[in-house]
Amino acid sequence: TQLLEQSPQFLSIQEGENLTVYCNSSSVFSSLQWYRQEPGEGPVLLVTVVTGGEVKKLKRLTFQFGDARKDSSLHITAAQPGDTGLYLCAGEGLEYGNKLVFGAGTILRVKS
Amino acid sequence: GAVVSQHPSWVICKSGTSVKIECRSLDFQATTMFWYRQFPKQSLMLMATSNEGSKATYEQGVEKDKFLINHASLTLSTLTVTSAHPEDSSFYICSARDPLEGTEQYFGPGTRLTVT
Numbered sequence: 001t002q003l004l005e006q007s008p009q010f011l012s013i014q015e016g017e018n019l020t021v022y023c024n025s026s027s028v029f030s031s032l033q034w035y036r037q038e039p040g041e042g043p044v045l046l047v048t049v050v051t052g053g054e055v056k057k058l059k060r061l062t063f064q065f066g067d068a069r070k071d072s073s074l075h076i077t078a079a080q081p082g083d084t085g086l087y088l089c090a091g092e093g094l095e096y097g098n099k100l101v102f103g104a105g106t107i108l109r110v111k112s
Numbered sequence: 113g114a115v116v117s118q119h120p121s122w123v124i125c126k127s128g129t130s131v132k133i134e135c136r137s138l139d140f141q142a143t144t145m146f147w148y149r150q151f152p153k154q155s156l157m158l159m160a161t162s163n164e165g166s167k168a169t170y171e172q173g174v175e176k177d178k179f180l181i182n183h184a185s186l187t188l189s190t191l192t193v194t195s196a197h198p199e200d201s202s203f204y205i206c207s208a209r210d211p212l213e214g215t216e217q218y219f220g221p222g223t224r225l226t227v228t
Contacts, residue, residue, distance in 0.1 A: 042219035
């Protein structure tokens with residue numbers, strides 16, 4: 001059983017469309033991070049959210065941490081081909097020690 | 113931001129040989145480093161937590177005698193895949209935590225291992 005359920009697993013959309021990726025858990029996390037990874041490279045941190053209800057924006061990307069700190073979402077507005085990649089959510093919590101718990105990932109493909 | 117490097121970026125070895133992968137924190141001292149394994153189009157799977165000056169902590173199901181981890185200095189951790197077999201072929205990624213920057217982990221670029 002995945003500790004962090006990430007959905008959808010795969011998303012193929014046209015340039016200009018909007019999309020949302022979800023990350024859900026039954027556990028409470030002290031912080032949650034979103035990463036983007038391209039093939040053959042390591043994950044690159046996009047954002048860290050730590051406060052319940054927190055919303056962070058990074059250009060066309062909007063990240064939200066649930067009020068109960070059990071879930072998070074990533075919304076991309078007007079997706080571009082350069083957004084193509086593997087998006088990973090990862091959480092940290094007391095019950096997991098100092099380890100990051102990763103979701104299964106969402107493969108995003110944006111077609112021009 | 114903090115930079116983590118890995119060497120080599122890719123390696124091909126024959127079955128039965130051993131391969132060493134290095135992970136370095138370039139501009140900070142990392143008391144803790146993590147080693148992950150990733151299969152194509154899948155998420156990262158934590159293999160072990162490496163603490164400077166002490167033994168690594170391995171995740172359940174990871175053979176510590178096969179995946180030897182050494183964290184001899186605050187900027188270097190190594191992962192040695194011993195007696196490699198084709199099923200060990202994977203993408204290995206390390207990450208490091210800068211204790212001065214809180215709990216964020218900084219990831220290396222990964223090492224592609226192919227065992228023939």
